[in-house]
Amino acid sequence: MQPNILYLHSHDTGRYVQPYGHAIPTPNIQWLADQGVMFRNAFCAAPSCSGSRAALLTGEYCHTNGMMGLAHRGFRLNDYGHHIASTLRAAGYHSELVGEQHLTEDPGELGYDVIHPLADSSAGLVAPAAVAALSRDIEQPFFMSVGFFETHRSFFPPSSVRDRVYSLPPPFLPDTPEIRQDVASYKASARALDHGVGAVLNTLNETGLDRNTLLICTTDHGLAFPTAKASLLDRGIGVMLIMRGADFVAGHARDELVSHIDVFPTICEVAGIDPPSWLQGRSLVGLINDTEAPGTRGEIFSELTYHCAYEPQRAIRTQRFKYIRRFDDYPFPVLSNCDDSPSKDAYLARGWAERPVAREALHDLFFNPGEGRNVIDDPSYGDVAAELRTRLERWMIDTDDPLLDGPIQAPIGARINLQTQRSADDPTFLVGVEEVGAET
Numbered sequence: 001m002q003p004n005i006l007y008l009h010s011h012d013t014g015r016y017v018q019p020y021g022h023a024i025p026t027p028n029i030q031w032l033a034d035q036g037v038m039f040r041n042a043f044c045a046a047p048s049c050s051g052s053r054a055a056l057l058t059g060e061y062c063h064t065n066g067m068m069g070l071a072h073r074g075f076r077l078n079d080y081g082h083h084i085a086s087t088l089r090a091a092g093y094h095s096e097l098v099g100e101q102h103l104t105e106d107p108g109e110l111g112y113d114v115i116h117p118l119a120d121s122s123a124g125l126v127a128p129a130a131v132a133a134l135s136r137d138i139e140q141p142f143f144m145s146v147g148f149f150e151t152h153r154s155f156f157p158p159s160s161v162r163d164r165v166y167s168l169p170p171p172f173l174p175d176t177p178e179i180r181q182d183v184a185s186y187k188a189s190a191r192a193l194d195h196g197v198g199a200v201l202n203t204l205n206e207t208g209l210d211r212n213t214l215l216i217c218t219t220d221h222g223l224a225f226p227t228a229k230a231s232l233l234d235r236g237i238g239v240m241l242i243m244r245g246a247d248f249v250a251g252h253a254r255d256e257l258v259s260h261i262d263v264f265p266t267i268c269e270v271a272g273i274d275p276p277s278w279l280q281g282r283s284l285v286g287l288i289n290d291t292e293a294p295g296t297r298g299e300i301f302s303e304l305t306y307h308c309a310y311e312p313q314r315a316i317r318t319q320r321f322k323y324i325r326r327f328d329d330y331p332f333p334v335l336s337n338c339d340d341s342p343s344k345d346a347y348l349a350r351g352w353a354e355r356p357v358a359r360e361a362l363h364d365l366f367f368n369p370g371e372g373r374n375v376i377d378d379p380s381y382g383d384v385a386a387e388l389r390t391r392l393e394r395w396m397i398d399t400d401d402p403l404l405d406g407p408i409q410a411p412i413g414a415r416i417n418l419q420t421q422r423s424a425d426d427p428t429f430l431v432g433v434e435e436v437g438a439e440t
Contacts, residue, residue, distance in 0.1 A: 002091075003246065005143045006200070007146065009145070009147050012049075014235065014239060016186070024186075028195070032242050033253075034250065036252070037252045038241070039287075042260070045062060045259055046061075046302060048229075049220050051304075056263050058278070059082075059084070059264030062303055063399065069410060069416070070307065077104075080110060084143070093141050093143045096113065096143075097112040098118075099149070100147025123150050123195060126149075127199040134203045134209060150196070151193055151224075152224065158184035158185055160187075167184040167187060176346060217241075226343055231304075232313050233324075234322070235371075237302045257318070258300070261279075270285065299317065307334075307337040308336045308337050309418060314403065316391055321364060322371065323361070323388035324362075325392065326357070326359050327403055337424075348422070360376045361374045362384065413432060
């Protein structure tokens, strides 16, 4: 019998949950990790909400599938038939969508058999809807996407006085009162996410569906804090990825480099489905069952073209090094690509907007895991830089990246911010309808 597939996903969580060693109380996600396989070095293909989900659900990089910006701002997939729901439906799967999807303003074009209408995608609504669907005599095999809004901003107020005092920001953030308060609010949102995940896990156990269900738990990209989300640093592209299946080794952790684009081919192999010809990833089943030779996953790639504003970047990451290249000349942080927050205000108050951004960056991740020291101009790293430049360019050529031909225009009718604007809430500009620079 083909396995059911349950895809649990969140917004903006990165790896900042309990199983990855952080002081974020998420016991249900920890329980899932205890029962399944956790990938410690999993990365999204794009640190932007729609792009990341599009890459996972099509098995294609964003510049291949077309989702090089945000769906709710006018970006689209080139072919919605490449969504995994269509492949699974053709293989006899029943499919249901509960909560967040972020690939289109019309969920009906995604190919699901059932779309649960909800007022929003908060865990308080999504979890009960998923529980109800699973508790009924749901058609099997099924593919169910359960998407939580948490831990997207706006966060909840801190739910503990102690959190306000004792929360330690992640290593990439300064430890200041306003940022501690912001991190305490993130923890409250993470608790809500974990409660939603727990409700779904409990229902799987109570119904016995867990005995024949591949469960995938992940997030789209890194935390919604400065220099993380919409960044190609590890804090922007690093994601939690936990899988549990009937035959998986429990409590297993893998250190190999893996990407969200590997999820689609993994599902195909577990379900016994021929993978579509367009897939650009590689199944994780060999890592899960220990049959894959070590050292065969030497690199991952990630990209950003648009988030709220244009910020064209591409990156290659190996076990030891990260190389990032920017493809335009804007010299400062693109602030509208960073969510507004108390932490962002703290950065701006200290001059973040005027700090230059390098056109090229090379990070030695062993000696500088926080990626705070750019060694691109260090002669001792010259050979590494040259090799990674070549490998990145080869990937761009092999995947027909349009950025090689020059700046990428947003689609007609898309709404974008300018690079000079400070907030995504500043007036947007309608591409192709009015000149960019005219407020809409």
